[in-house]
Amino acid sequence: MKPTSARWLFLFAALIAWGCQSGVPDAASQEQALSIGEWKSMPIDEKYTPETLERLKRSHPTLETPEGWKAFERSTLKPERKEDFGN
Secondary structure (H helix, E strand, O other): OOHHHHHHHHHHHHHHHHHHHOOOOOHHHHOOOOOHHHHHOOOHHHHOOHHHHHHHHHHOHHHHOHHHHHHHHHHHHHHHHHHHHOO
């Protein structure tokens, strides 16, 4: 096999592998972003579910870091929870 043929074979295999990976996006990536305003207006029974909070994290890159999430908990989540539950 000539060196150029090996390169073409490698390129072809790489393109096939890349094409197989770019199939249908999973449900998490198809999910719509959730703004903080939308989150605040959600019904209480949906608002604090782990799925909703994870969706909120994925919608805001600053919330994906532990520091960003802690800051969000202090500034928004705890006051909102107090308002919703009166504690």
